[in-house]
Amino acid sequence: MAEFPAVVLYWIGLIYGIASASLGVYAYSFVSQSSRDAVRYAMVLGADVTPASAQATQTSIKNYVVGRAHGIRYSSLGVTATWPTDNKKGSIVKVQVTYNYQPLYPFSSATLPLSSSAQSVIAY
Numbered sequence: 001m002a003e004f005p006a007v008v009l010y011w012i013g014l015i016y017g018i019a020s021a022s023l024g025v026y027a028y029s030f031v032s033q034s035s036r037d038a039v040r041y042a043m044v045l046g047a048d049v050t051p052a053s054a055q056a057t058q059t060s061i062k063n064y065v066v067g068r069a070h071g072i073r074y075s076s077l078g079v080t081a082t083w084p085t086d087n088k089k090g091s092i093v094k095v096q097v098t099y100n101y102q103p104l105y106p107f108s109s110a111t112l113p114l115s116s117s118a119q120s121v122i123a124y
Helices: 003-043 058-066
Strands: 077-082 092-101 112-121
Touching (some): 003 058, 003 112
Antiparallel strands (some): 092 112
């Protein structure tokens, strides 16, 4: 009977660690997929799209990513869109998504910075 508490604590710690690692993998998957989705959003909403209010801007791209962030803290999410030349057809758009993942460990304030970027040529 004395072994039971030691084994239970070990298994609870193991399950807790697996859950925390799984959330980290989910966060990385979200960051990488959202950068690709955001660049697709920006490449089809260039300067030639009418009405002008439908064109992709820094704010609309960030809102697009934040709208799909389920289970992600918005305060740690950063979205940066850049157009090296302009927002016209044939130009390049680059989107970078960053997120500071904080593991579930209650006694640690360490964060793991996650980042992904994608770029494409504006189609419209």
